[in-house]
Every structure is written in structure tokens, then in C-alpha cells.
Amino acid sequence: MNINFSKQELAFQTEVREFLQDYNDIDGFLSQGPVWPQVRAMFSAMGERNWLALTWPEEYGGMGKGHSYEYILWNEVAYARAARNPLSSGVVAKSIMRYGSDEQKQTFLPKIRTGEVHFSLCYSEPEAGSDLAGLRTKAQLNDAGTHYVLNGQKCWQSYAQDMDFLWILARTGKQEDRGRGLSLFICDKQTAGITVSPLPTVDDxxxxEVFFDNVEVPVAQRVGPENGAWAIIGEALADERHIQFPPGRVRRDLEEMVDWLNAQGLGDDPVIRERMAHLVSKVMEAEILGLRVLEAMEKGRNATVDAAMNKIVHTLTCQDIPRMVLDYGGPEALVNGYRPEQIWRQSIMETIGGGTSEIMRSVVSRQALGLKG
Amino acid sequence: MDLSLSEEQIMIQDMARKFAREELAPVAEQLDHSGNEEAFLGNLKKLAELGCMGLNIQSQYGGGAAGVIAFSLAITELAKACASTAVTTSVTNMVAEVIQAIGNEEQKQHYLPKLCSGEYAAGGFGLTESSAGSDPSRMKTRAVRDGDDWILNGNKIYITSGTYAGVFVVWAVTDNDAKPGKGISCFLVEGGTPGLTIGKPEDKMGQKASHTNTLFFEDCRIPASALLGKENDGFRVAVGELAGGRIGIGSLALGVGLAAMDYAKQYLTEREQFGQKLANFQALQFMLADRYTELEAARLLLMQAAYEKEQGNYFGTAASMAKLFATEKANDACYTALQMLGGNGYIKEYPLERYARDVRITSIYEGTSEIQRVIISRDLLRTVS
Known part of the structure; x- marks a missing residue:
């Protein structure tokens, strides 16, 4: 057993840290919207180094590296609080490589690789949250067979206000076909009939919400076979498990909270020290589970259960750290804009988005333990 | 043993519930976002007219003389709709109770009707300082005798209703040589007194409609008649009154927790995923059962503390236990309820994120959970011979 990175990987980590020196104050990880221009500029700078295509095959202009390089990059970026990994170079690009047409590959992959275009995922709907296969947004082929006409409503889309393209999951088959009746589409956000409407959140x-009102999407912008989207999004999800919840985030949370408690003169309180010791072990647990997901991916093992366990531990740790600080930080910790209360509000989302803790627990109980149901 | 409520208590509970539903609930979200002061103060005035600002104050001073249990019930009902209004009501009641408990006849006749009737929008409780939060005996605000007057100097922080309180009960050191806590006196300072400046409201995570301010006393001259109770006896009073305030804050937390769980319960019976109502999933059923059990236990602890106070018995430990348990479990209830709503819990279109923000302070102010544990354990260990 060896959980250390290789010399080459460590050299890359150093390079990433040096790169991030210029972006340490972006603060786009916890709240990207307000600083999107800076985040976008950083992605472009990464694109110049070809870091958005670390694991892409060379035939698509990628660097052909292993998963560990992506893990190192996005873990460092998370620790630096700079940004979350862009979905365009991950879910979108990897799906296009696997299932896209030559035209889609030529149109999108070069621009995604350089950080020129960005995508928002349009999956969830008001009535299809945890139960994604129940979604209702319809994509109906027109009589001429040239376009799909999209109608419906998506809900809880991250960053859609700033993205260039939408990556849309819509129903082309029957409602009762559930996951087997869904197709994927690429659509320019400026297309007529698309309305993006903000849903203000607890973290300010x-x-x-994204509304589709008779939106015409050329057939050429469907990705993969009609009614074949379920497998595509599943594989895309599997491609990204090692970078979805990088433990650098909780490590940084912990360090910031320790600094804050010390600055408040609370560092020598025995009760706080005991709680902090508990949190340190939680952070280490998240770190080791994050590495375990990476190991499974590198060895070609199915990482579904590892990723579910990682998400449960990681996101609860995200919440435990600021909640502990608010328990002991007094009213000062509750004044708006202070780091503990900001992280407290932001962390509420973590056990909900990207699969709720309840769904993750059902994955673990069913797939790891074999419990029926 | 009889755990049922009296007719009068039920009547007050119903009245508060009706007011909360009809007047507070429709504006609570707006108050949270915009801090519409006019609407907020209008509601306080109406609450005073309903008798909610002096629930435990004798009728000869304009109070309702309804008792501590009725006070607890009313605060819970108000908090179900608007925690900001509930905390302002709770603190105003507490200020009135301090005056009733230790004020002289003249002070009681002068201030209590103004607080109970709503002539004063609210009362303020000026105890906390920047270096004396959980340990108020270390306060630095000084009151120095100057002829027939007292001159106050110092700052008080996190004072509820600072902007619009008609009168503040303010604690200050009057004997510099005494041990911490032994040389503190209590004063009545009217809003607008020269030398008293009110800082801008804090930008808070929750309970945003209620103002929380710093009070700056700079050579603030008040008459000798403003001394409340005996000189150098103020700290004992503060500690006693904080215990009463804890019943109010515990009751408030209970209200927010119940509001969150009631909303989530309804949601579970309406929302379908995987072809069935969320309410059919046993994991969610058990979460619901646990949280309601905890909130019911919190309610009983609060009733117990309120009963002891109403009987004139020592109720400090009971109030601390009730506050500790109710606020911690109400926090848990709000987080669970928010999680049950999934993505809808996180967005401002639904009230769950407000409940979670509003409830957070309850285990901090009026004595943190840790201070409650100190009080409880000290009382427990004192009984060991």
C-alpha cells in the first residue's frame, strides 16, 4: 500500500500551487456567481497550459494523463478557494468524446479545452430532483425531422446565469419509460424561447430556473442516440467522481476556522479543543475517502460506492466545521460576511446538491451492503 | 398531576396563534429581506394592544397578569411566524419584569404602562459588552455619582431593539474596588437621553427584522432616580432575570423548530419522487418522528420551568435545561426540515432557509449552550455533599 503521489505528480502539484499564487484571492469556490469574470479568466489561463484537458486523449488535443493529475489540480484549486471544476471540460467534453458526432467534436472540444466556452447542466426539474428519471421536459421532433422542439422547466441550475451553452436532459420517449426515454442536447443559451430566472439562495x-418555450434545437445538436442519454450521463458522472468533492475544501475550512478561533482568543478552551480534535479526524476521513475514490478510478474499479461514502462524509464535515465554530464563537460568528457564518450558510447546500445524503446512503446500503429495496 | 392548560392560557395561545397567522406570517419573509421597519413596529404596537408586551405584569400597571406559562405559549406561537417579532416581544417582557421585580413604585407607575401599552415600541436589555459576553461580571461600563446624578460611560453590544427601545435597563459598575459581579448596579436609561448614541443595526445572519445595536454611553447623565433596585446589587438581578429570559428564548426556538417541521411534514405528504409520496419513505418518517419527539420534550421542559417560576420557586436550573434542550433541538429540527425539502430548502422562495438562519442565534444569545451547561452542572454538583 502506498498512498503517496509519484515524483512527477508532486512536481505537477507544485506547478499548480505556483500557478494559483495569482488566483488565491478570487474566492470563487464558495460563491462563484459574483466573481465569474475572474474565474473565467483563470480557466482560460489553465486552458493555455492545457490543464482543462489533462486526461483527454491526445487525439483531441489532451495531455493523456491519469486521473491523479485532475485530482491534484482540482484539489489544489479547492484548497485555494478559487473555483469548482468546470463541467464543460469534464461531463460535457468527455461525453462528446465518447458519444458526440464529428461535427460536435470539432465545434466544441477545442473551445472547451481552451476555456473559451462553458456549459450549465440542465438536468433537475421541480418534480424531478432525487428522482431524475421522472423528468418531464419534452423534446419533440418536428414533422420535417430537422429540429427538436423543447418545452418544460428545469430547476436549481448552478451558474446558468453566466454560462454560454446548456447541456440539456429532456424526454424524447414516453413518461413511463423513465430513464430509457431521455436524450441529451446542446443548446446555445441565447436561443429563442430560453429564459433563465434566478433562484436566490441562503448563501446570497x-x-x-431555466424555462423552455418552444425552443428549436437542430437534430445535429443531440448528443448520442435518441433515448440513450441515461447511460451517457451515468458514464459522465463516473468520469468525474474523483474531482467532485475534493478534500482540499474541508482542509481549508478547518484551517480557516482554527485561525478564526485563535483570533477570537478561544484556542485554549478545552471543550473547543476536544471538538476540534474530532473535526480533524473527520477531515482526515474525508481525505482518505477522496483518495480511495481516486484509487478505484485509477484501477478501473467501479467507484460508485466509494464516491457515495465520500460524499456523505465530505459534505457532513463541510457542515460540522462551521456549525462547531458557531456553537462556540458567540454572536460575532453570526454577523453577516464573517467567514464562519458564510461557510455555515453555504455548507447547507452540500448535503443536498449532487445527490442528497439520503440518496447516497441508499446507494451504500443497496450496492455495498446488498440490502434489498 | 395535571399537565393541561388553563382556559386563560389556551385563550392567550389562541390569540397569539391567530395574530401570528393573520398579521405576522404574511409579512415575515418581507421583513427578513427588507427590514420594513414601519410594518415591524406596527406589529409590535398591535401586540401591545393585545396585551403581549406585559404578559406577566400586574394589571394595575397595564399588564396582562397572565403568568409565565402564558408568556411561553405566546412567544412560541409568534415565533412560528416571525422570530424577529417574537424576540422583540420576549425581551420587552423581560425588561418590564425587571422593572416590576426591583423597581420602586414611581418607576413601575412611570415605565410599565408605557411598555405594556406600546407607547414604547420596545424595551432594551443592556448587559452584554465586547469583553463581557458569556461572563457579564467583567463588564467595563462605569456609572459615577455626580451630585444628584449618575454619569455613564462605556459601550454595550448586541442590544436587541437598540434603535427603537423607549427605555433600556443598563448595568454598570458602581464600585470599582468590589470583586467582579459585586459592584454592579442597574439603571433605567430612556432612549434619546443625551450622551447615549445608538450604533447602526448589525447585519446579521438571522432574525434580521429585529434590530441589534451597540449602545455608546459618553458622559451620559441620568438622575439618581434612574437607579433601579439597590446600589451594587445589580448583578444578582441580571442573573435572575436572564433565567426568565431563557424561558422566552427557549419558547421562541421551539416555535421556529415547530414551524420548520410542520412545513416539512406537509411537504412530505405532497411531494412525489420515485412514484410515491416522500412520506412513504421510512427513513424520512423516522426523521420526522425523532424531531417531533424532541420538540415535544422541549415543550414539556419549558412548561416545567415556566411553572416553577410562576409558583415563585427557584427555576434557574430548570430554565437552563429547557433553554439548552429546546434551542439545540430546534436547530436540529430546522436543519432536518430544510434537508427534507432538498433543493427547495436551500432557496429563498421557501421559508426553510429563513427558519434555519433565524434559529441559529437561539443557542447563543441569552446565554450560550455552554453557559447553560455550566449553570446546570454547577447546580448539580452543589447538591453533592
């Missing part, structure tokens, strides 16, 4: 950022 926003999610979005």
Missing part, C-alpha cells in the same frame, strides 16, 4: 448566491 443563486441557483436558476
Amino acid at each position: 448566491d443563486q441557483l436558476n
Whole structure:
């Protein structure tokens, strides 16, 4: 057993840390919306180094590196609080490589690789949150067979206000076919009939609703076979498990909270020290589970259960750290804009978005333990 | 043993519930976002007219003389709709109770009717300082005798209703040589007194409609008649009154927790995923059962503390236990309820995120959970011979 990175990987980590020196004050990880221009500029700078295509095959202009390089990059970016990994170079690009047409590959992959275009995922709907296969947004082929006409509503889309393109999951088959009746589409956000409407959130950022009102999408912008989207999004999800919940985030949370408690003169309180010791072990647990997901991916093992366990521990730790500080920080910790209360509000989302803790627990109980149901 | 409520208590509970539903609930979200002061103060005035600002104050001074249990019930009902209004009501009641408990006849006749009737929008409780939060005996605000007057100097922080309180009960050191807590006196300072400046409201995580301010005393001259109770006896009074305030804050937290769980319960019976109502999932059923059990236990602890106070018995430990348990479990209830709503819990279109923000302070102010544990354990260990 060896959980250390290789010399080459460590050299890359150093390079990433040096790169991030210029972006340490962006603060786009916890709340990206307000600083999107800076985040976008950083992605472009990464694109110049080809870091958005670390694991892409060379035939698509990628660097052909292993998952560990992506893990190191996005873990460092998370620790620096700079940004979250962009979905365009991950879910979108990897799906296009696997299932896209030659035209889609030529149109989108070069621009995604350089950080020129960005995508928002349009999956969830008001009635299809945890139960994604129940979604209702319809994509109906027109009589001429040239376009799909999209109608419906998406809900809770992150960053849709700032993205260039939408990556849309819509129903092309029957409602009762559930996951087997869904297709994927790429659509320019400026297309007529699309309305993006903000949903202000508890952390003073926003999610979005996206409405489709007779939106015409050329057949050429469907990705993969009709009614074949379920497998595509599943594989895309599997491609990204190692970078979805990088433990650098909780490590940084912990360090910031320790600094804050010390600055408040609370560092020598025995009760706080005991609680902090508990949190340190939680952070280490998140770190080791994050590495375990990476190991499974590198060895080609199915990482579904590892990723679910990682998400449960990681996101609860995200919440435990600021909640502990608010328990002991007194009223000062509750004044708006102070780091503990900001992280407290932001962390509420973590056990909900990207699969709730309840769904993750059902994955673990069913797939790891074999409990029926 | 009889755990049922009296007719009068039920009547007050119903009245508060009706007011909360009809007057507070429709504006609570707006108050949270915009801090519409006019609407907020209008509601305080109406609450005073309903008798909610002096629930435990004798009728000869304009109070309702309804008792501590009725006070607890009313605060819980108000908090179900608007925690900001509930905390302002709770603190105003507490200020009135301090005056009733230790004020002289003249002070009681002068201030209590103004607080109970709503002539004063609210009362303020000026105890906390920047270096004396959980340990108020270390306060630095000084009151120095100057002829027939007292001159106050110092700052008080996190004072509820600072902007619009008609009168503040203010604690200050009057004997510099005494041990911490032994040389503190209590004063009545009217809003607008020269030398008293009110800082701008804090930008808070929750309970945003209620103002929380710093009070700056700079050579603030008040008459000798403003001394409340005996000189150098103020700290004992503060500690006693904080215990009463804890019943109010515990009751408030209970209201917010119940509001959150009631909303989530309804949501579970309406929302479908995987072809069935969320209410059919046993994992969610058990979360619901646990949280309601905890909130019911919190209610009983609060009733117990309120009963002891109403009987004139020592109720400090009971109030601390009730406050500790109710506020911690109400926090848990709000987080659970928010999680049950999933993505809808996180967005401002639904009230769950407000409940979670509003409830957070309850285990901090009026004595943090840790201070409650100190009080409880000290009382427990004192009984060991």
C-alpha cells in the first residue's frame, strides 16, 4: 500500500500551487456567481497550459494523463478557494468524446479545452430532483425531422446565469419509460424561447430556473442516440467522481476556522479543543475517502460506492466545521460576511446538491451492503 | 398531576396563534429581506394592544397578569411566524419584569404602562459588552455619582431593539474596588437621553427584522432616580432575570423548530419522487418522528420551568435545561426540515432557509449552550455533599 503521489505528480502539484499564487484571492469556490469574470479568466489561463484537458486523449488535443493529475489540480484549486471544476471540460467534453458526432467534436472540444466556452447542466426539474428519471421536459421532433422542439422547466441550475451553452436532459420517449426515454442536447443559451430566472439562495448566491418555450434545437445538436442519454450521463458522472468533492475544501475550512478561533482568543478552551480534535479526524476521513475514490478510478474499479461514502462524509464535515465554530464563537460568528457564518450558510447546500445524503446512503446500503429495496 | 392548560392560557395561545397567522406570517419573509421597519413596529404596537408586551405584569400597571406559562405559549406561537417579532416581544417582557421585580413604585407607575401599552415600541436589555459576553461580571461600563446624578460611560453590544427601545435597563459598575459581579448596579436609561448614541443595526445572519445595536454611553447623565433596585446589587438581578429570559428564548426556538417541521411534514405528504409520496419513505418518517419527539420534550421542559417560576420557586436550573434542550433541538429540527425539502430548502422562495438562519442565534444569545451547561452542572454538583 502506498498512498503517496509519484515524483512527477508532486512536481505537477507544485506547478499548480505556483500557478494559483495569482488566483488565491478570487474566492470563487464558495460563491462563484459574483466573481465569474475572474474565474473565467483563470480557466482560460489553465486552458493555455492545457490543464482543462489533462486526461483527454491526445487525439483531441489532451495531455493523456491519469486521473491523479485532475485530482491534484482540482484539489489544489479547492484548497485555494478559487473555483469548482468546470463541467464543460469534464461531463460535457468527455461525453462528446465518447458519444458526440464529428461535427460536435470539432465545434466544441477545442473551445472547451481552451476555456473559451462553458456549459450549465440542465438536468433537475421541480418534480424531478432525487428522482431524475421522472423528468418531464419534452423534446419533440418536428414533422420535417430537422429540429427538436423543447418545452418544460428545469430547476436549481448552478451558474446558468453566466454560462454560454446548456447541456440539456429532456424526454424524447414516453413518461413511463423513465430513464430509457431521455436524450441529451446542446443548446446555445441565447436561443429563442430560453429564459433563465434566478433562484436566490441562503448563501446570497443563486441557483436558476431555466424555462423552455418552444425552443428549436437542430437534430445535429443531440448528443448520442435518441433515448440513450441515461447511460451517457451515468458514464459522465463516473468520469468525474474523483474531482467532485475534493478534500482540499474541508482542509481549508478547518484551517480557516482554527485561525478564526485563535483570533477570537478561544484556542485554549478545552471543550473547543476536544471538538476540534474530532473535526480533524473527520477531515482526515474525508481525505482518505477522496483518495480511495481516486484509487478505484485509477484501477478501473467501479467507484460508485466509494464516491457515495465520500460524499456523505465530505459534505457532513463541510457542515460540522462551521456549525462547531458557531456553537462556540458567540454572536460575532453570526454577523453577516464573517467567514464562519458564510461557510455555515453555504455548507447547507452540500448535503443536498449532487445527490442528497439520503440518496447516497441508499446507494451504500443497496450496492455495498446488498440490502434489498 | 395535571399537565393541561388553563382556559386563560389556551385563550392567550389562541390569540397569539391567530395574530401570528393573520398579521405576522404574511409579512415575515418581507421583513427578513427588507427590514420594513414601519410594518415591524406596527406589529409590535398591535401586540401591545393585545396585551403581549406585559404578559406577566400586574394589571394595575397595564399588564396582562397572565403568568409565565402564558408568556411561553405566546412567544412560541409568534415565533412560528416571525422570530424577529417574537424576540422583540420576549425581551420587552423581560425588561418590564425587571422593572416590576426591583423597581420602586414611581418607576413601575412611570415605565410599565408605557411598555405594556406600546407607547414604547420596545424595551432594551443592556448587559452584554465586547469583553463581557458569556461572563457579564467583567463588564467595563462605569456609572459615577455626580451630585444628584449618575454619569455613564462605556459601550454595550448586541442590544436587541437598540434603535427603537423607549427605555433600556443598563448595568454598570458602581464600585470599582468590589470583586467582579459585586459592584454592579442597574439603571433605567430612556432612549434619546443625551450622551447615549445608538450604533447602526448589525447585519446579521438571522432574525434580521429585529434590530441589534451597540449602545455608546459618553458622559451620559441620568438622575439618581434612574437607579433601579439597590446600589451594587445589580448583578444578582441580571442573573435572575436572564433565567426568565431563557424561558422566552427557549419558547421562541421551539416555535421556529415547530414551524420548520410542520412545513416539512406537509411537504412530505405532497411531494412525489420515485412514484410515491416522500412520506412513504421510512427513513424520512423516522426523521420526522425523532424531531417531533424532541420538540415535544422541549415543550414539556419549558412548561416545567415556566411553572416553577410562576409558583415563585427557584427555576434557574430548570430554565437552563429547557433553554439548552429546546434551542439545540430546534436547530436540529430546522436543519432536518430544510434537508427534507432538498433543493427547495436551500432557496429563498421557501421559508426553510429563513427558519434555519433565524434559529441559529437561539443557542447563543441569552446565554450560550455552554453557559447553560455550566449553570446546570454547577447546580448539580452543589447538591453533592
